[in-house]
Amino acid sequence: MPAWTIGELKARGDLAIAGVTNQVTIPVRILPTADRKLKLSGSFRLRMTDFEIEPPSPPFLPIRTGNEVKISFEWMVAPRVGAESKESQSELVPLELHLPAPVFGRLATDLPLGPEVEPRPDSPRPPMLVPAGLKNLARNARTSCRAR
Numbered sequence: 222m223p224a225w226t227i228g229e230l231k232a233r234g235d236l237a238i239a240g241v242t243n244q245v246t247i248p249v250r251i252l253p254t255a256d257r258k259l260k261l262s263g264s265f266r267l268r269m270t271d272f273e274i275e276p277p278s279p280p281f282l283p284i285r286t287g288n289e290v291k292i293s294f295e296w297m298v299a300p301r302v303g304a305e306s307k308e309s310q311s312e313l314v315p316l317e318l319h320l321p322a323p324v325f326g327r328l329a330t331d332l333p334l335g336p337e338v339e340p341r342p343d344s345p346r347p348p349m350l351v352p353a354g355l356k357n358l359a360r361n362a363r364t365s366c367r368a369r
Contacts, residue, residue, distance in 0.1 A: 315348030
């Protein structure tokens with residue numbers, strides 16, 4: 222599996238739990254796999270009381286649970302079997318990426334692995350395949366970044 226992401230996005234929608242619906246915004250990471258699937262993953266926190274759920278407190282134990290719950294997910298998505306014909310597969314071409322030069326000379330090798338730090342790949346990442354004729358609208362666009 223390549224250790225790079227297509228991107229991160231924020232999914233907004235309604236989440237219904239125990240008959241109560243609230244709007245939520247969930248960060249989602251998109252990671253392509255070597256077998257032409259996409260892995261979507263993320264995590265977010267919510268409070269049980271926002272969904273009118275009282276945090277459990279078992280009467281027979283001297284403990285109380287917190288109100289906050291962390292929800293983590295990982296989905297694998299792939300084209301439907303038979304959905305792609307051999308003709309449509311042959312129309313896929315590698316996406317040309319013109320990336321800026323690295324800022325740092327080398328990458329840290331002693332970072333602890335975790336949900337935000339993936340293992341360093343042993344080989345170069347495979348090219349992302351896109352339909353022939355796709356135009357990169359972001360290329361040469363003005364970009365900026367600011368800290369909040």
